[in-house]
Amino acid sequence: MAENTAATRHRDEGGWLGRFTDRLLVVCPRCGGRASVTVSPDRPPLAYPGQLLVADRRLSCAGCGAVAEWGPERVGAARIGVSLGGTEDPFFHRPLWLQTRCVGEVLWAYNEAHIAELTAYIGARLRERGALRPTTSMFARLPA
Numbered sequence: 001m002a003e004n005t006a007a008t009r010h011r012d013e014g015g016w017l018g019r020f021t022d023r024l025l026v027v028c029p030r031c032g033g034r035a036s037v038t039v040s041p042d043r044p045p046l047a048y049p050g051q052l053l054v055a056d057r058r059l060s061c062a063g064c065g066a067v068a069e070w071g072p073e074r075v076g077a078a079r080i081g082v083s084l085g086g087t088e089d090p091f092f093h094r095p096l097w098l099q100t101r102c103v104g105e106v107l108w109a110y111n112e113a114h115i116a117e118l119t120a121y122i123g124a125r126l127r128e129r130g131a132l133r134p135t136t137s138m139f140a141r142l143p144a
């Protein structure tokens with residue numbers, strides 16, 4: 001069944017969710033506005049998508065100018081990848097900018113592309129079940 005396949009893939013946080021971590025929207029630690037967490041511009045281009053979980057990161061806020069750097073834990077020469085999931089970004093542990101309550105749970109997303117995927121997923125669930133009615137208030141925080 002296509003629906004089950006989509007749901008399984010949705011819960012597979014290892015490879016699937018990771019592709020949205022190229023850019024994460026978080027609450028700025030200084031001003032409380034919207035900051036971005038991206039792969040550090042100082043490092044060479046990624047060789048494969050899995051490097052998104054170990055690559056050096058930069059948090060930057062266009063609103064107040066805050067900047068912070070992050071690097072992974074290391075064991076010898078190996079970089080330890082972050083664990084994905086939850087309502088904080090996995091690097092700086094800032095609250096995600098895009099989160100809202102939805103049918104008793106917190107619905108969260110890393111960025112606009114992630115929202116688009118969630119929207120498609122929720123739409124499929126709505127067509128399937130007809131009862132789930134998620135709030136659309138999350139979209140209010142998206143830039144125009």
Ligand SMILES: [Zn+2]
Binds near residue numbers: 034
């Ligand atoms: Zn700020």
